[in-house]
Amino acid sequence: MTTYWLEHAWLDTYVEPGVMVEVSEGGRITAVRKGVELCPPGAVALRGLTLPGLSNAHSHAFHRALRSTVQVGSGTFWTWREVMYGVAHRLTPDSYYALARAVYAEMALAGITSVGEFHYVHHAPGGTPYAHPNAMGEALIAAASDAGIRLTLLDTAYLSSGFGAAPNSHQLRFSDGTAEAWAERVSALRDSALVRHGAAIHSVRAVPAAELSTVAAWAQDREAPLHVHLSEQTAENDACQAAHGCTPTQLLADNGVLGPRTTGVHNTHLTDADIKLLGSSATGTCMCPTTERDLADGIGPAVGLQRAGSPLSLGSDSHAVIDLFEEARAMELNERLRSRTRGHWTAAALLRAASADGHAALGWSEAGTIEPGALADLTTIALDTVRTAGPVPILGAETAVFAATGADVRHTIVGGRQVVRDGVHTTIPDTAKALATSIGALHA
Template identity: 70%
Template sequence: MNGRFWARHAWTGTLESGVLIEVASGRIVSLRAGSAPADAVILDGLVVPGLANAHSHAFHRALRGATQVGSGTFWTWRETMYRVASALDPDGYLDLARAVYAEMALAGITCVGEFHYLHHAPGGVPYADPNAMGEALIEAAAQAGIRITLLDTCYLSSGFGAEPDSTQIRFSDGSASAWAERVESLKERDHARVGAAIHSVRAVPAAQLGTVAAWADARQAPIHVHLSEQPAENEGCVEAYGVTPTGLLADHGVLGPRATAVHATHLTGGDIALLGGTATTVCMCPTTERDLADGIGPAKDLQEAGSRLTLGSDSHAVIDLFEEARGMELDERLRTRRRGHWSAAELLRAATGDGHASLGWPEAGRLEVGAIADLVTVSLDSVRTAGPLTGAETAVFAATAADVRDVVAAGRMIVRHGVHQLVPDVPSALRTAIARLEES
């Protein structure tokens, strides 16, 4: 897409004012100071790079508000989540995911990493197209105007050595080799790339971890994995294999610069050193980790050990990458009783450039010549943002998703003045899709 955009203020790594951004074929070709030409689209606020949601389970959005009655743990929450999973089919998933991705666009997200394991029909029977559910997600992203990395997830076991249960059988291909054969038929598109994921060390037997890692290595694709989200996972792994989950992944070649460990909440010092030493990225999901009472992960220690940090909305209890960014800092303040672990610029980079890179889009997430033209305008006149403009601090520590006014994805305007241009009534789309699941 081509066009000219004039930003009243822009964050390019520093705060600049009056910036003309010229776009050709979806890329930034010129970025310079100047007055607004007559033919430019005015972006009236603070323009930041497009946000990357590095960890998403789209169907979890149907749970928002429905799991807040009573008490429980991650494991009781999971039972409700499985009931939603059992009701989905490709058409219903397309409708739900389109609405969820449109909600993400309204929040300034231009790329999502979809951690996708809901592969087959109930009972584990493949659809006529074995990738029908994944294709629904890819199409949903296209219809919402954002990019997607489909992190197709290998999920074979309900626990260490245990067969999948009646819901999990939908997730399983039977073996990592069969998983790889199915995923091989997924085709990348301009807006979609394909990566690998290992659900967790409890869901993929140790002997099959290397098959997933080898598939990703052969294609230089991202590989993501849920890691040590719960102490029970650590305990089961040590009992089954004699090492921590991080150690097991390292032993089977999963860790490395293209790998992302999601959550990484309950780690040993040795785990932190392994993740940092292999330059494995870590994706923190503060709003979900709070919502599920998972705990606070050692994000700062991981960064100091050598891991890049990214952010995800995971279960979509909240879809707001500004909240995820400041949540990581605020959780660390609670953990250490000290302020100022990251600058606002560092937190914004986790939500933008580093997030895109972890999803296999290293050319996105920056306002610079040659980058994909993703532009997000944050309003500066809401009750949250009114006041002095300090730069990235205003976006990270004052704004919320509700302050996003305009979103340009690869040069295409997909949100204008707070209205999605492709899915005009996102709340209605969400209500309709979720009601269909409830009827099922």
């Protein structure tokens, strides 16, 4: 058993000073004891404000190689996509492992304890399967394991360049040809202590309507998470109307995709009827505010979605930044700009979107709280930096969401194990070098 002493702990609704957390060998919290003023002998001190571990519900690990390189000149999502294809083309299982290992370590340094990897680079360039058909997915699994964070591998069906058209030359390595072939390949993957598997539909553009139900059934049979890019671009909505006479949300509903284990990513350009469909089916929404603003996508109707019944989670998507505090803050601040009013979510609600609700969207419903029986996944932010100095014991969630950044994370615990200690990754201490080397190899 391992014992941690938390100088200050966020216990879902309030800050409690002096909390002891006991962790079993299996990585779960067995006891939470309040009112412990001093760190007792044998306990590991976590000085600062300790929160439940953060969840990054939407990631494309290889997009990290695009940071700063796509900021020259003007353009749109579609011009950005061409640059992204170039990086995807150069990935191999080895280079993807090296990059993802460094990216997941960067996430751990920012307090992230679980990540949902929306994975669609499956095959070699040209579409030829590797000798091991899941070599690219297995590279991501190994990378997350070495970085010490939980992974939900959302293996993505990507079959078309748009509403039934054949994949273009860049997309051939994404495609299994049919949803049945996708399901056969994905079924060979197995869960482990830190890894769970789910499914993803890249978009209604990339999976023909007749094949949507096959992907949904695979996830349903396994009670696995199912994610989908939804209405990120108005062009997708227009093309769906032209092809099917309905919105993408309606198309997903008609083919059995929506439901409480499904999460729509972005959900940016929705009609009122779309919002009602998502909310009434308890389909989740993963907002990625830093990517949505970086790509000039727009501001999604997060307030309306939550009011309708769609649980909110957060992701860093293209990794313009990797900082869940910034994602949570941006969701509120974006809405303030649009509505010209303040206070759409409490800081506690935003923190929940960045933790418990994100973990649940990835199939880790037992994470995201500091209580007996929960997974021992914790994030500690320093209280003495130029950003966090202030009345933290009173304003815990407010300081975390509206003042802190990922740079203020001092400790990250996953399954009771210290992954980040005093701001340094315990197994990848020079994460910056690992990032520079792996990204440089893709741009050489």
